[in-house]
Amino acid sequence: MNEDKRRRYSAPVVDGIAKAPSRAMLRATGFTDEDFVKPQVGIASTWSRVTPCNMHIDGLAREAGAGADAAGGKSVIFNTITISDGIANGTEGMKYSLVSREVIADSIETVAGCEGFDGLVAIGGCDKNMPGCLMGLARLNRPSVFVYGGTIQPGPGHTDLISVFEAVGAYTKGDKRLIEVEQVEKVAVPGPGSCGGMYTANTMASAIEALGMSLPGSSAQNAVSEDKLADCRAAGAAVLDLLERDIKPSDILTREAFENAITVVIALAGSTNAVLHLMAMAHTIGVPLSLEDFTRIGKRVPVLADVRPSGHYLMSELVAIGGIQPLMKTLLEEGLLHGDCLTVTGRTLAENLADVAPYPDEQNIIRALDNPIKKDSHLRILYGNLAPTGAVAKITGHEGTHFSGKARVFASEEDATAGVMEGTVVAGDVVVIRYEGPRGGPGMREMLTPTSAIMGRGLGNDVALITDGRFSGGSHGFVVGHITPEAQEGGPIALVEDGDEIVIDAEHNTITLNVSEQAMIDRHARWQAPAPRYTRGVLAKYARTVGSASQGAVTDGD
Template sequence: MQSLALTSPSLPAAAPTPASGRRLATRVRAAAVSDEPKLNKYSARITEPKSQGASQAVLYGVGLTDADLRKPQVGVSSVWYEGNTCNMHLLQLAEAVRDGIRDAGMVAFRFNTVGVSDAISMGTRGMCYSLQSRDLIADSIETVMGAQHYDANISIPGCDKNRHFTLQMPGTIMAMGRLNRPSIMVYGGTIKPGHFQGNSYDIVSAFQSYGEFVSGSISDEERKNVLRNSCPGAGACGGMYTANTMASAIETMGMSLPYSSSTPAEDPLKLDECRLAGKYLLELLKMDLKPRDIITEKSLRNAMVIIMALGGSTNAVLHLIAIARSVGLQLTLDDFQKVSDQVPFLADLKPSGKYVMEDLHKIGGTPAVIHYLLEQGLLDGDCMTVTGKTLAENAKIFPPLSEGQQIIRRLDNPIKSTGHIQILYGNLAPEGSVAKITGKEGLFFSGPALVFDGEESMITAISENPANFKFTRASLIHSLMKYFIATTVIKQGKVVVIRGEGPKGGPGMPEMLTPTSAIMGAGLGKECALLTDGRFSGGSHGFVVGHICPEAQEGGPIGLVENGDTITIDVGKKVIDVDLTEDQLEQRRRKWSPPPHKVTSGALWKYIKLVSSASSGCVTDE
């Protein structure tokens, strides 16, 4: 793998030819060769006026010198904490970033924000805090950067979800977009797969192992061996789950350095990236190249393209919409469908495939995939990036995909001829829904509804003694597995509906990885479908449709469905319908009343009051 050190942060000699990129490149490069802009224009508000003597006294107190007060100040935000493999190494990475900033002649101050581990909270009410932490991360970075008058930012997200850095990464990018000061994201990196007796494992292997144990596929000792070997060190879950999806999208969007998304967390190249980030950030300051110059309609489309090509998580739909809004752009569900219609699914990566991100790293990493997609005319190479060069200029520096590799298919031999993310509308989802269809599940499903008001209610429905049932993740999966395996009607085509799990109803739109893991572990991924107004984990696969809008809590039709109603999902026609007339739906609507909110105080209550719909990105600042 080529080192980032071979990429010079110096400015390229020539600008690309397409018009928008040419104008932007000309502007920023002209700024770089003329009088340099004031690099500390924000921190100068604190460091220069005599009236800010107390501010300066504090800075002297933390060790700054007179010379330091004249330098740009960089806020280094990380999501370090010890309780999670995705985040436990970020303090070390932040130290390397800080040292690189100092070597570049600037001042660096490290600070932390919050994180949530989904692998720990999955299947419990702790998952209600997951999505809201994205906006909390954005708010906290914006707060520190704004209050302290830092001139630029480098953010180091790990994984607020032990598998998918999904919330930390968009949270940091949303803060960058709001602030619009020169910024770079350094991805904490992917975990290496675990190995035992010739088999490879990851965190989703751990989730599915209990289902395999209950179904008799593996012994209890084999199950324990999966758990012991699923997380061998630091880093985000290794497949194309939400972490690696968002990291790849953000690199392609231009907000992180080449290889950031595919370099494993414990690879020495990750520390090289951290040390180099300061040099690139200094160039961004000199060029006055800011996030809103990089995050554009074209670069957002580039992000959508690589998500489709790699088979990325449906969570990316929520997060890209939110990122777009942070820079004043409007991205819609229909934009994702347009890209999905044009871009084939090419990557044989987990959860639906064979390989993990470390394998992709070995054959050229994300830059090699970008190189290939540019060659095929699927990406806009004119978009600017944090290297100070365009996407196409970056691609020329790095080698293409390794000869003979088996991970990324050619366009003439795709896994699926169109994207796996499909946007469905119908009388069950008037404002849209998001399906993840890799092609292995088929494109059509119709069957009677089996309705649950929330994930926990599934337990009540399937337990012989619901009054005495204990709501634990293990018992939930155990009961689900027994139910799915023993109940033949599931195998005859039930459509499982889990509602009341939307942004307001959940609250927090928790993920339904536990039910999908149970279904897949039972071998029923093609036998039943699962619909929800909640989300799905990047590790979820099967015939699944989420983000159904409006959500049940807000009076959406999903809240009116009853057991036995026929639901039809036709991916070819982009339709999701319940077999009820508008009059029948209206009759049920008259009898319906919204359920009481599950919380009435604290952080989640504030989230309920502020959060927008899933189709609008679940943002909280509009």
């Protein structure tokens, strides 16, 4: 990069005495005279000791910084937050989870906007910090690369975090002894990295790579590996190349790129949270994306990955056979991906995939296109008198496509979990958990604890669960979330009564409450919105500003 461009890109360029205070501040942090004319690359680290997903990211941030420095830039590492869904699930603390996505985006925008970084690397490792990072990068629209912190290794016996949740449910049924639960708990999470199935973290990492915002292979690497260290160094260097080419997120995050991401999420049997996060990310960059796009794309894209939670294999096993690149090449050759989309390599998606080798012959993780697990999408967007503006179901094919049962209504996740554990919920029930939406919760908690309890008690084939909250990527069974309008807004889910018949049809994509229209009018006339649960602090602020889940639950909407 020539001197003129260095000076044009460099935020703290000093041509006069007015910049002396800035130089003094930066010199104290380690800048030398030579550094003042280099492009500054902000390294947004989500390092934290609150979760194994992010406990190693400080080291990854240093590697990314080293890569930027070696390529002629000056790296500046700064931190943003993360929370742990796995630790908070089933508690009041989980209300902060989705909120953290907005806080992370806000903080990256705030720091980078204030400090004037020329380019950015963002490193995420858990569910909400990945879309949060992307939203922050999109708002700033400066040359940027996202790095995934990587997946965890499985515990002995092919266990992972979801094994612990389901062991608890099995204990309450009497199928496991307490010592057996303890044995699973002690080994299931053996070290750094994100939860090992195709849960939300691995889903979003794959989606971001498909979007073109990560270097090829970044989404499918073990957290502790030489490949991940090299990925970080390469990302730091890539930002300098993007600066040279003047390639920004708005050049990469096109509508076609989001269609690629949806396609890959479906093929991988990814988390329902991808619907929420992809719409939020698209909103941030100004790309129109709606629930209908998931239905449209889902009609032609099959589920090919036999991965947890509904399947058998873990992400580390997918890493071992080549990650998602061979899958993406197959989808491209079938005409299911837009190959001309630009990526952070400066090349198109098709160019990145040109030399990718196919999967080994002897593997059962990714099916062939003519032998899919499911011929169309597992992400079903449902409508009906119970969800007039939409709901999201995860129907992989193992659960069947139709469920009819009697409503068993709960006003919170805790009440529902107790109902499952104590045996109140029985075969044939449709568990209704309401007032858990973005505003009503507030925070739209994941229903991992009650869904795991249902599976652990052996009711997975006999009970459905619907909610205006959402689900962990680890949830499975006949589950429908993101029901809108939510209960706090007076949506129909607020009017359901115990014993009402509910019919879920994932072939016709409908969810129906078999109650007369007049009865619903009468119930609504009697309904009163509950008082806000929080009146001060971040949860109160979130409840006042958040939009509908059907539009991504963003806090900076129109």
